[in-house]
Amino acid sequence: MIKVFFRWTGLVVLLYILQTTIVPLITVFGIKPDLLVLVLFYIGFKNDVIPAVFAGFFLGLTQDFYSPVILGQNALSKTVAGFFAGVFNEKVMRIDPIFQLILLLLIFVIHDAVFFAVEMFKTDTPIQAIGVEMVSSTLPRALYTLFFALIPAFREYFFPSGGRR
Amino acid sequence: MYWIFHFIVAHRRVFSLLLTSLVSLLLITAPPVKQAAVLRFLSMTVFFPLQAVTSRTMKIRNIFAENRRLKREVIRLSTTVAQLKDESYENKRLRDMLNFTPKFTYDFLPVRVIAYDPSPAQKSIVVSAGEKERVTMWMPVVDESGVVGKVVQVMHHISLVQLLKDPSNRTGVLFRRTGAIGILETENGRDFFVRCRDHEPIEIGDTAVTSGLGGIYPRGLTVGIVRRIDTIRDPLFKRVMLALTVNFDHLEELFVLRMSSQWGAFRTELDSIEFSDD
Numbered sequence: 001m002i003k004v005f006f007r008w009t010g011l012v013v014l015l016y017i018l019q020t021t022i023v024p025l026i027t028v029f030g031i032k033p034d035l036l037v038l039v040l041f042y043i044g045f046k047n048d049v050i051p052a053v054f055a056g057f058f059l060g061l062t063q064d065f066y067s068p069v070i071l072g073q074n075a076l077s078k079t080v081a082g083f084f085a086g087v088f089n090e091k092v093m094r095i096d097p098i099f100q101l102i103l104l105l106l107i108f109v110i111h112d113a114v115f116f117a118v119e120m121f122k123t124d125t126p127i128q129a130i131g132v133e134m135v136s137s138t139l140p141r142a143l144y145t146l147f148f149a150l151i152p153a154f155r156e157y158f159f160p161s162g163g164r165r
Numbered sequence: 166m167y168w169i170f171h172f173i174v175a176h177r178r179v180f181s182l183l184l185t186s187l188v189s190l191l192l193i194t195a196p197p198v199k200q201a202a203v204l205r206f207l208s209m210t211v212f213f214p215l216q217a218v219t220s221r222t223m224k225i226r227n228i229f230a231e232n233r234r235l236k237r238e239v240i241r242l243s244t245t246v247a248q249l250k251d252e253s254y255e256n257k258r259l260r261d262m263l264n265f266t267p268k269f270t271y272d273f274l275p276v277r278v279i280a281y282d283p284s285p286a287q288k289s290i291v292v293s294a295g296e297k298e299r300v301t302m303w304m305p306v307v308d309e310s311g312v313v314g315k316v317v318q319v320m321h322h323i324s325l326v327q328l329l330k331d332p333s334n335r336t337g338v339l340f341r342r343t344g345a346i347g348i349l350e351t352e353n354g355r356d357f358f359v360r361c362r363d364h365e366p367i368e369i370g371d372t373a374v375t376s377g378l379g380g381i382y383p384r385g386l387t388v389g390i391v392r393r394i395d396t397i398r399d400p401l402f403k404r405v406m407l408a409l410t411v412n413f414d415h416l417e418e419l420f421v422l423r424m425s426s427q428w429g430a431f432r433t434e435l436d437s438i439e440f441s442d443d
Contacts, residue, residue: 017222020222020226021222021225021226021229025229050177050181053178053181053182054181054185056185057188057189061207064192065204065207065212070193071193071195071200071203072189072190072191072192072193072195075185075188075189075192076186076190076193079182079189080186083178086178118193121193122193
């Protein structure tokens with residue numbers, strides 16, 4: 001259990017460093033992949049709802065700590081995203097890599113929906129602007145991240161690690 | 166009480182979500198002062214180890230940016246060096262073609278200031294080198310900022326240096342950008358000016374260097390920077406006011422330019438020539 005905790009913590013720290021150093025260098029038309037949502041998805045995918053919820057909360061809180069535009073905004077959106085990642089893990093079949101990618105896309109939509117809902121609540125942004133932002137930012141970002149998600153997905157497909165199911 | 170605990174354990178997933186969401190919502194709705202207090206608390210407890218990692222990460226980012234900037238700078242400087250080398254070769258070739266004599270050479274003799282002129286105007290200083298150190302009359306004295314003055318009297322181990330700020334001193338100067346020449350003058354040892362023709366395109370900030378025409382200083386030693394241009398006093402000439410680059414209040418370590426004598430060596434004879442009016 002402790003070994004698993006430290007392994008995931010190490011992976012999260014590594015991806016956080018990559019997200020703040022390497023990822024800005026591979027930005028395309030202002031769109032950059034979100035490796036933190038990706039790792040959150042895999043925490044929910046490989047573990048359970050509760051680890052995913054708390055991982056999402058602390059990961060989001062860390063983001064809020066270092067860029068506190070609205071303190072708690074990332075914490076809430078990643079908590080909800082982690083919860084649904086864990087729930088999808090339990091309720092739906094998760095062997096098919098294509099289906100995994102669709103679920104990841106859905107997690108992105110949920111994450112950004114909560115994120116923008118908080119923004120709308122705090123800054124009185126009109127809902128139309130939020131809708132435009134969801135289409136112009138969320139979907140390209142999710143698709144870009146899917147490219148990186150293919151790496152572990154294919155690894156899992158060709159070299160299955162023997163998960164719980 | 167037990168059933169509450171049992172209920173929470175039974176629905177721990179939903180309660181986990183509710184608990185973390187509730188904390189997040191409290192953070193979102195908290196006033197800025199409380200948010201700042203929470204951030205302070207987090208920085209001193211939970212995120213303290215992460216601070217070290219983040220600061221190193223930021224350093225890596227800075228190193229990447231610095232590396233890119235330095236690469237651009239290296240390319241720019243390499244281009245400049247190549248261009249200057251090319252011009253240097255061309256200069257040498259043209260000098261050879263014109264049979265130009267090479268520029269005179271000199272060496273720097275480090276000296277210390279051992280005495281100041283006690284007068285308020287402070288026109289001269291005494292430095293710690295003389296005949297024994299092969300110092301001769303009219304040798305220029307400089308520091309790292311520019312021209313200090315010239316040797317006017319030599320003894321065994323000491324020399325008297327007339328400072329540039331001495332009102333009786335006259336120094337030929339040249340404005341580096343325009344090539345205009347003039348004579349540096351002062352009336353009170355504080356305000357320095359050069360009389361130039363009114364049409365000379367001299368601007369504030371231009372650098373004045375020694376012209377090399379006086380026979381004492383070699384060409385190109387920094388003298389001062391143009392501070393103001395006064396055109397009111399004379400319709401034909403303008404006074405270009407200079408700020409000298411040397412700080413005469415803090416002279417300690419200086420250099421005597423031991424150079425082979427120019428026609429400045431005949432200065433005494435030149436000064437003794439009497440011109441008749443006819």
